[in-house]
Amino acid sequence: MTLFHFGNCFALAYFPYFITYKCSGLSEYSAFWRCVQAGATYVLVQLGKMLFLATFFPMWEGSSGGYDLVGEFLRATVDVADLGGLQLALGRGGGRGELRILVAALGWASAELLTSRCVPLWVGARGVEFDWRHLQMGLDSNISLVRHVAAAALLWASGRHDLPPRLRLPLGGLLAAAAYEGFLTGWAGQALGLGPWGALGLRALGAAALGLGALRLLVPLLPPP
Numbered sequence: 001m002t003l004f005h006f007g008n009c010f011a012l013a014y015f016p017y018f019i020t021y022k023c024s025g026l027s028e029y030s031a032f033w034r035c036v037q038a039g040a041t042y043v044l045v046q047l048g049k050m051l052f053l054a055t056f057f058p059m060w061e062g063s064s065g066g067y068d069l070v071g072e073f074l075r076a077t078v079d080v081a082d083l084g085g086l087q088l089a090l091g092r093g094g095g096r097g098e099l100r101i102l103v104a105a106l107g108w109a110s111a112e113l114l115t116s117r118c119v120p121l122w123v124g125a126r127g128v129e130f131d132w133r134h135l136q137m138g139l140d141s142n143i144s145l146v147r148h149v150a151a152a153a154l155l156w157a158s159g160r161h162d163l164p165p166r167l168r169l170p171l172g173g174l175l176a177a178a179a180y181e182g183f184l185t186g187w188a189g190q191a192l193g194l195g196p197w198g199a200l201g202l203r204a205l206g207a208a209a210l211g212l213g214a215l216r217l218l219v220p221l222l223p224p225p
Contacts, residue, residue: 005134009121012138016145017110024102031103038089038107043115045085049078069187076183083179086148087155097156097221105152109145117141136200143200147207150214151178157217167217174213181206 021027026035053075089104117137154175157163163171177184185206189199 006121009134009138012135013113013117013121013141016142017106017113020102020106020145024106026099026102026106029099031099034092034103035107035110037092038104039111039114041085041089041092042108042111045081046115049081052078052081072183072186076180079182080179083151083155083175086152087159090152090155090159101149101152101156105145105149108152109141109148112144112148113141133196136196139200140203143203143207146211147178147181150207150211151175153214153218154178157214157221160221162221163217164220170213171217174210174217177206178210181210 021032021035026032086104086108089108090100117140121134121137154171158171158175181203185199185203188194189202192198192202194202
């Protein structure tokens with residue numbers, strides 16, 4: 001039973017990434033190493049963020065009890081560097097716009113999955129007792145994939161010279177929402193008193209809204225098939 005639970009959690013977390021790679025056409029363009037380069041960019045950006053936080057906020061402990069609004073906002077502000085790293089990954093990718101978006105987003109999300117969820121799944125999901133937390137972790141990895149694809153699409157659209165002026169303000173708002181998505185959903189979940197499943201659903205709604213907004217901005221900019 002333990003091995004079966006681990007297999008379910010592993011498939012839930014990792015198979016959507018594999019399916020995205022195989023069915024999106026990336027495998028036909030031999031884009032594996034480009035995805036690896038995007039993942040390496042993710043690792044470097046996270047190391048830089050850790051050094052920045054350790055240097056400038058070494059003694060930060062936040063408020064006692066409740067939701068640490070100021071601390072979470074500061075951490076979310078540092079997370080804006082993720083957009084810069086994702087933009088760098090976009091610039092290193094070649095090919096058409098949609099191909100560059102998928103390469104950067106899939107490589108970035110895969111590196112996040114491997115570095116932040118691989119060990120907890122391997123250690124926790126193989127435990128003796130069943131825990132819903134590991135299924136939630138697998139679902140959250142799928143939400144992160146959608147969010148990173150949407151963020152990469154927004155960054156690609158922001159660099160287009162043919163972007164209509166009327167869309168620049170909504171684009172900026174969506175980029176800000178992508179940067180502070182974790183802070184906004186965490187604050188909203190705390191304010192509404194949501195449990196783990198409610199917070200996960202809130203994150204899914206936020207990622208869906210971000211993805212739909214990115215799709216609305218992206219479709220007019222893509223060349224016809």
